[in-house]
Amino acid sequence: MPDLRTVADTAPYDALLLLSFGGPEGPQDVIPFLENVTRGRGIPRERLAEVGEHYYRFGGVSPINEQCRELLTALRADFLDHGLELPVYWGNRNWRPYLVDTLREMVGDGVRRVLTLTTSAYASYSGCRQYRENLADALAMLAAEGHPELTVDKLRHYFNHPGFVEPMIDSTLAALGELPEELRDRAHLVFTTHSIPTAAAGTSGPTDEHGDPGVYVTEHRDVADLVARGVAEATGVAGRPWELVYQSRSGAAHVPWLEPDVCDHLEALGEAGAVAAVMVPIGFVSDHMEVRYDLDTEATAKAADLDLPVTRARTVGAHPGFVAAVRQLVLERAAAERGEQPSRPALGALGPSHDICPLGCCPNPRARRPAAAGLD
Ligand SMILES: CC1=C(CCC(=O)O)c2cc3nc(cc4[nH]c(cc5[nH]c(cc1n2)c(C)c5CCC(=O)O)c(CCC(=O)O)c4C)C(CCC(=O)O)=C3C
Ligand SMILES: [Fe+2]
Numbered sequence: 096m097p098d099l100r101t102v103a104d105t106a107p108y109d110a111l112l113l114l115s116f117g118g119p120e121g122p123q124d125v126i127p128f129l130e131n132v133t134r135g136r137g138i139p140r141e142r143l144a145e146v147g148e149h150y151y152r153f154g155g156v157s158p159i160n161e162q163c164r165e166l167l168t169a170l171r172a173d174f175l176d177h178g179l180e181l182p183v184y185w186g187n188r189n190w191r192p193y194l195v196d197t198l199r200e201m202v203g204d205g206v207r208r209v210l211t212l213t214t215s216a217y218a219s220y221s222g223c224r225q226y227r228e229n230l231a232d233a234l235a236m237l238a239a240e241g242h243p244e245l246t247v248d249k250l251r252h253y254f255n256h257p258g259f260v261e262p263m264i265d266s267t268l269a270a271l272g273e274l275p276e277e278l279r280d281r282a283h284l285v286f287t288t289h290s291i292p293t294a295a296a297g298t299s300g301p302t303d304e305h306g307d308p309g310v311y312v313t314e315h316r317d318v319a320d321l322v323a324r325g326v327a328e329a330t331g332v333a334g335r336p337w338e339l340v341y342q343s344r345s346g347a348a349h350v351p352w353l354e355p356d357v358c359d360h361l362e363a364l365g366e367a368g369a370v371a372a373v374m375v376p377i378g379f380v381s382d383h384m385e386v387r388y389d390l391d392t393e394a395t396a397k398a399a400d401l402d403l404p405v406t407r408a409r410t411v412g413a414h415p416g417f418v419a420a421v422r423q424l425v426l427e428r429a430a431a432e433r434g435e436q437p438s439r440p441a442l443g444a445l446g447p448s449h450d451i452c453p454l455g456c457c458p459n460p461r462a463r464r465p466a467a468a469g470l471d
Contacts, residue, residue, distance in 0.1 A: 103178045105429045109206040110182045112247070113167055114194065114226055115214040117187030118150075118157025118384065124190065125150045128157075131189040135461070142345050149388040160190070162381035162412055163214070169413040173422055181425065182206075188229045195233040202242045209247045210428060211468065212421055214380045216254040218300040218448070219291055219311045223252070224457040227466035234467055248432070249468040250424045252448040254314050254377075255321070255441045258420020262411045263318070263377055264325035270373045270408040271330070278404060280332045282371040283364060285405075286319040288378025289385065290341035290352045295460055302455040312353065315339055317443040318377045336369075342376075342394070343385045357390070358397045365401035372398070375408040382410050 119128040125147050133143060150157060163185055170183050182204070186197030201209065211230070215222035230247050237245065253259050271279050291299075291311065300310030316339055323337045340360040341353045355363070357374065364372060374394060376386050390407050398405040411417040423440070430437040431450060439447035452469030 101178050102180055103426060104433075105179055105181045105425060107208050107432055108181060108210045108248075108425070108429055109208050110184055110201055110204075110210070111170070111425060112197065112201070112209050112211045113163060113170070113183060113185045113214070114211050114230070115163050115185070115187050116159060116383075117190030117193075118159040119155050119190065120157075120160060122151060122155030125155050128190050137347060138345050139347060146345070149384060149392075152392075153384070153387070157384050158387055159214075159381060159383035162383060163187075165413040166214075166381070166418070169415070169418045170421060173415075173418045177422055179422065179425065186233075188226065194229055195236050198233050198237055198245060199240075199242065202237060202245055207243065207245060209245060210425060211247060211249040212424075213249065216252060216259060216380060217288075217311055217314045217378065218252055218457055220295050220299070220457045220459060221289070221291060222311075222457075223249075223452065224459060224466055224469075227452065227468050228459065228464050230467035231465040235465070247467050248428065248451075250421075250428060251439075251450050252314070253420060253424060254318050255443045255445060255447075256420045256424065257440050257442055258416045258423065259411055260318060260321050260325070260442050262414040262416045263322050263375065263408065264329070266409040266411075267322055267326050267373060267375050268329055270375070270406040271326070273406040274371050274373070274404055278371040280330070280335075281369075282335070282373055283369050284319075284323055284326065284335060284337035284375055285357065285360060285364075285372050286315070286322070286337060286339045286375045286377050287342050287357050287390065288315050288339070288376070290344040290354070290356070292346065292460070293351045293353055296353055298460075299457050301449070301453045308353075312339075314445065315377060317445050319375075321443050322375060322377065342389045357394050361394060361398050361401060361403060361405070365398075365403045369403065371404040373406050373408060376410055379410050381412045386410060 119125045167185050184197050186194035213226045296309040296311045298305045304310050319339045340355050340357045342357045344352045374390050427437040441447040454471045
């Protein structure tokens with residue numbers, strides 16, 4: 096019997112790289128990990144000690160690595176099922192497996208052209224250019240070691256891809272379903288994302304879109320609006336109140352970061368007589384420490400103090416809809432690189448994000464450094 100399975104065209108790519116943040120795998124890793132994350136960042140010592148405690152509460156193990164392994168397994172299975180003969184590798188910025196080691200393994204396996212999926216869906220220095228700088232650093236190390244050249248591209252931001260938004264609508268409905276029935280129709284939706292300095296928010300995305308509040312915020316508002324509408328449609332409850340708020344602030348107190356903070360917001364909701372809320376972490380791709388500690392532990396305790404019933408929606412993680420979206424994004428980009436005109440699914444008001452970051456996109460606030468997978 097001939098093999099009737101069709102092979103999907105992933106040329107010109109040789110491999111997909113899952114590029115993530117990394118996290119400690121035991122108590123002994125916590126301090127070295129935090130040093131990796133915060134080197135040269137001016138994070139106050141007290142803040143680092145506090146964040147270290149969050150990890151120790153979880154046995155020094157960040158949930159993010161296991162979640163990356165799950166996504167990796169799911170992507171490989173999905174690619175196999177859909178005829179994509181594209182190996183999938185995994186490397187991190189801040190912990191093992193380190194990006195440079197993964198890229199070295201890839202070159203050794205004969206890979207020359209790489210497409211990258213980062214576990215960050217939106218534009219910002221932290222969520223995009225910083226990963227591109229890490230790629231440039233790793234590529235420079237490989238070149239210095241005398242390895243053959245590796246070309247690295249990065250998938251477009253997927254915040255508004257249907258495969259990112261639709262699973263969030265489903266998980267928000269599930270979290271509403273965990274509230275007492277008589278409160279569900281009146282529950283607020285509290286969309287959360289990582290706070291960043293307002294200056295970084297204002298310079299997120301391409302230079303012609305820099306300004307107030309910046310595309311980091313407008314992208315999140317667009318997703319929040321889409322999820323709120325999806326929930327309204329599914330529940331038949333129109334006009335449910337929702338807000339976009341921020342979490343996990345660090346940095347010096349005098350530097351302005353995006354506000355309001357989720358805990359302050361829950362307090363304001365409590366005072367205003369809200370009866371219940373669902374926290375929806377649209378800013379994150381998996382239920383990692385920011386979700387498990389900052390929302391499930393800290394914000395949930397705050398809500399309990401306020402007698403405000405809250406539940407929390409799951410992030411996309413390795414949801415089959417998200418895994419399928421990654422496959423579609425890979426095929427879309429490969430087709431675009433071959434000079435074809437693929438369709439570019441995107442929900443909401445903003446349209447599909449660029450394939451290649453233009454000059455000056457999401458600048459580094461501290462220094463100009465080489466970045467891969469973009470025009471500068
Ligand atoms: C926008 C954004 C995302 C989302 C996009 C993306 O995913 O990339 C994100 C994700 C994450 N952030 C993470 C962990 C940390 N982030 C820190 C510090 C910082 N984050 C920032 C921003 C972001 N961070 C910023 C502006 C800082 C200040 C220092 C600096 O300018 O870089 C610190 C230092 C201590 C502290 O100050 O909190 C830690 C430990 C983990 C791992 C979680 C786990 O282990 O499960 C993940 C996925
Ligand atoms: Fe962070």
